[in-house]
Amino acid sequence: MPSVAELSQSLVNGVGIGLIYGLIAIGFSVIYNASGIVNFAQGVFVMLGGMFAHTLLTSYGIPIWLSAIISTVLVAAVGVLVQIFVINPMWRRNAPLFAIILATLAVQLLIEQVIILTLGDRPRTYPEFTAGGPLKIGTVAIPYQFFWVLGVGALLVFALTQFFNRTRMGRALRACAQNREAAALLGIPVERMLIVAFALSAGLGAVAGILITPTQYTAYLIGTPFGINGFIAAIIGGFGSPVAGLVGGVLLGVIQSEAIVFFGAGFRNIISLTVLLVVLMYFPKGLFGGLEKKA
Amino acid sequence: MTSPVIISAKPPAGAAKFASRFDRFQVGLLVVAALLTCAALAYGGFLLTVMQLAMIYAIFCIGLNFFMGYTGQASFGQNAFACVGGYGSAILTVQYGWEPLPALLASMAVSGFFALIIGYPTLRLRGHYLAMATFSLGLITYDISIQWTSVTQGYMGYAGIPPMGIGNWTVESERWKLVTLAVLVAFGFWLSLRMRDSRFGRGLRAISGSENGAAALGVRVPRFKLIAFVIAALYASAAGSLFAYTIGFISPEVYGPAMSIMTFTMLFVGGVGTIVGPIIGAVVTSLLQEVVRGSGHYQDVAYAIVLLVTLIYAPKGISALGALFRRKKEEA
Numbered sequence: 001m002p003s004v005a006e007l008s009q010s011l012v013n014g015v016g017i018g019l020i021y022g023l024i025a026i027g028f029s030v031i032y033n034a035s036g037i038v039n040f041a042q043g044v045f046v047m048l049g050g051m052f053a054h055t056l057l058t059s060y061g062i063p064i065w066l067s068a069i070i071s072t073v074l075v076a077a078v079g080v081l082v083q084i085f086v087i088n089p090m091w092r093r094n095a096p097l098f099a100i101i102l103a104t105l106a107v108q109l110l111i112e113q114v115i116i117l118t119l120g121d122r123p124r125t126y127p128e129f130t131a132g133g134p135l136k137i138g139t140v141a142i143p144y145q146f147f148w149v150l151g152v153g154a155l156l157v158f159a160l161t162q163f164f165n166r167t168r169m170g171r172a173l174r175a176c177a178q179n180r181e182a183a184a185l186l187g188i189p190v191e192r193m194l195i196v197a198f199a200l201s202a203g204l205g206a207v208a209g210i211l212i213t214p215t216q217y218t219a220y221l222i223g224t225p226f227g228i229n230g231f232i233a234a235i236i237g238g239f240g241s242p243v244a245g246l247v248g249g250v251l252l253g254v255i256q257s258e259a260i261v262f263f264g265a266g267f268r269n270i271i272s273l274t275v276l277l278v279v280l281m282y283f284p285k286g287l288f289g290g291l292e293k294k295a
Numbered sequence: 296m297t298s299p300v301i302i303s304a305k306p307p308a309g310a311a312k313f314a315s316r317f318d319r320f321q322v323g324l325l326v327v328a329a330l331l332t333c334a335a336l337a338y339g340g341f342l343l344t345v346m347q348l349a350m351i352y353a354i355f356c357i358g359l360n361f362f363m364g365y366t367g368q369a370s371f372g373q374n375a376f377a378c379v380g381g382y383g384s385a386i387l388t389v390q391y392g393w394e395p396l397p398a399l400l401a402s403m404a405v406s407g408f409f410a411l412i413i414g415y416p417t418l419r420l421r422g423h424y425l426a427m428a429t430f431s432l433g434l435i436t437y438d439i440s441i442q443w444t445s446v447t448q449g450y451m452g453y454a455g456i457p458p459m460g461i462g463n464w465t466v467e468s469e470r471w472k473l474v475t476l477a478v479l480v481a482f483g484f485w486l487s488l489r490m491r492d493s494r495f496g497r498g499l500r501a502i503s504g505s506e507n508g509a510a511a512l513g514v515r516v517p518r519f520k521l522i523a524f525v526i527a528a529l530y531a532s533a534a535g536s537l538f539a540y541t542i543g544f545i546s547p548e549v550y551g552p553a554m555s556i557m558t559f560t561m562l563f564v565g566g567v568g569t570i571v572g573p574i575i576g577a578v579v580t581s582l583l584q585e586v587v588r589g590s591g592h593y594q595d596v597a598y599a600i601v602l603l604v605t606l607i608y609a610p611k612g613i614s615a616l617g618a619l620f621r622r623k624k625e626e627a
Contacts, residue, residue: 038423089607096610098369101426102559102604109556110599117596224552228434231427266442273431273438280428281416 002261005139010257016146016215018253019153020046022237022246023208024230026160027201029239033177034197037087040101041108043227045205048075050218050240050250051115053210054124064129072206082107085201105144106236108223115220123219141221153246156207173197191253205230225269238286248286297605322571328578332477341585343469349581350476351537354539356561357480357487358530358574364568365491366523366608367503368418369426371555372433373531376406378440378550381539385453386446395459398610399536403529410528418520433555440547452546457559459540470540479537483530484574493572499523503568560602566612575613 015024024042052071056062063071086107090100129148134141164170175183176193182192207225210219216222229252237248254274259271279287335346355377362368383402387393393401417428440447447453459475465606479563488588490496498519501509510516539545565576583601587594609616 032423038427086603086607090610093607093610095421095606097427098363098559099606099610101369101371101423102556102563103386105556105601106469106515106602106606111598113593113595126558142372161434176335228431235424237425237611266438270435270438270442275426276431277417280424284420284424 014254014257018250022249025233043223049206049209075206372429377535378536434579566614
């Protein structure tokens with residue numbers, strides 16, 4: 001039986017990684033709500049965020065805060081390109097759902113290979129945003145990066161909630177989510193809204209990638225695990241509000257970390273995929289799907 | 296037990312039956328595939344291996360086409376059943392000294408059983424949820440095949456799997472392997488045709504048109520979906536076993552998620568829901584991969600771009616191109 005210290009340490013780790021999953025989950029639900037498409041290439045944006053930030057930081061010597069901002073903008077641009085060149089043509093032709101899913105998987109393969117060709121396949125990392133740490137509370141060590149993740153996560157969720165509730169564009173996006181035909185009739189440019197959704201979602205993924213790289217690493221192949229865990233978090237949260245996505249992510253992160261303590265690291269994915277299947281069977285609308293009105 | 300009657304015209308017989316199933320373009324494609332097989336037999340070498348793999352994937356895709364094409368559902372996790380089939384055959388023949396054929400059939404039975412108990416709850420899901428649930432099924436199986444080293448030998452994989460054969464007669468030479476596989480593809484294809492035009496097959500196609508409509512006509516939608524899923528799993532398992540017998544070596548990577556994506560590509564390139572689509576797609580995609588492999592590092596880039604272009608501009612695949620020409624002719 002693991003000790004209390006081990007359990008609480010893994011709890012901290014779980015919340016940290018869970019917040020990252022939460023950000024990816026919000027990215028999933030932004031696109032899903034606006035278009036009815038699940039972008040299976042979501043994880044690739046996480047990878048791109050970390051890779052771009054690292055390249056800007058090390059090859060061009062740009063300070064980390066500026067690298068992070070430029071990287072986020074670049075990844076958002078990639079998201080827009082994916083929307084314009086892949087998703088939109090299929091969307092206009094009323095392509096079947098599974099063809100679009102396969103297309104997003106193909107986009108993931110394409111971007112990963114381009115990254116190998118241009119930036120190499122070596123895993124890379126950069127120092128934490130704030131030097132020093134970790135903060136010790138009893139035997140539990142909390143790296144400073146954890147507070148960055150927590151702070152940025154909270155800030156983004158707050159900003160997104162405001163965006164969806166207060167701004168004209170955010171409301172237009174929600175209108176598209178409720179009924180695309182009606183939204184179009186009301187004069188909302190639905191296709192442009194989809195571009196906004198992809199940019200937003202890619203940007204969120206990039207932020208997640210930039211935040212996680214110091215504590216783990218980034219390489220061309222991290223997209224799939226992050227994408228899948230983000231999707232599971234989105235399903236637990238129920239594709240609803242940003243808060244639900246974040247909570248779903250934290251739940252998944254904690255379950256995963258505790259599973260590592262009990263069963264060993266090899267079973268991490270098996271556990272989280274089993275969680276996914278159980279949630280899909282018994283709570284098909286997510287844990288919060290029945291509880292809350294759509295934000 | 297009285298089963299509900301599905302009201303539908305019987306398919307016409309004889310030559311008219313043939314014409315109603317295939318258009319000339321599709322027959323042409325099949326002939327090209329057959330000629331390619333003959334060419335591989337004549338020239339041997341690397342083309343032989345490529346065509347062997349194409350045949351194996353064709354069997355997989357014929358099964359997948361049942362579930363995806365005719366029934367209109369999605370399973371991104373059929374590689375799980377290929378994995379069961381491959382490892383089942385490998386373990387039974389290498390560890391327990393079984394004959395290849397009984398091992399193949401036993402693995403198929405196990406896969407079918409798994410498909411039954413997994414499919415029963417899973418198939419209630421729809422759309423993206425079904426896609427993700429099945430995708431995760433494939434990923435779980437992949438992880439288990441890596442982690443459960445006492446049974447699967449992990450990354451090491453299984454080597455020394457005997458070739459296909461019955462009793463003293465074994466298929467050793469590469470050419471005969473291809474012939475055997477081609478015969479098996481033909482058999483699987485014929486079986487799928489029979490099932491497609493049966494009452495059951497027509498029920499499946501009704502489901503893909505409209506689940507509610509099919510239910511109103513007396514099709515037992517959940518049961519039909521489940522049977523289609525099991526059929527797809529049986530084909531996948533057989534393909535997995537045949538891979539093991541043909542190559543003689545398997546590892547978790549063979550049956551990884553990449554297999555799902557590749558077989559999906561084959562199905563979409565060939566034409567999902569068409570009769571000849573799975574075979575054509577498997578042959579074309581396998582050849583394409585080899586052609587692109589020549590261009591060094593850019594193979595996966597080219598592969599992804601070809602896939603994207605196909606999905607956007609020819610979403611019904613190669614088999615449907617014939618209809619495209621015909622429509623243009625009529626318009627002209």
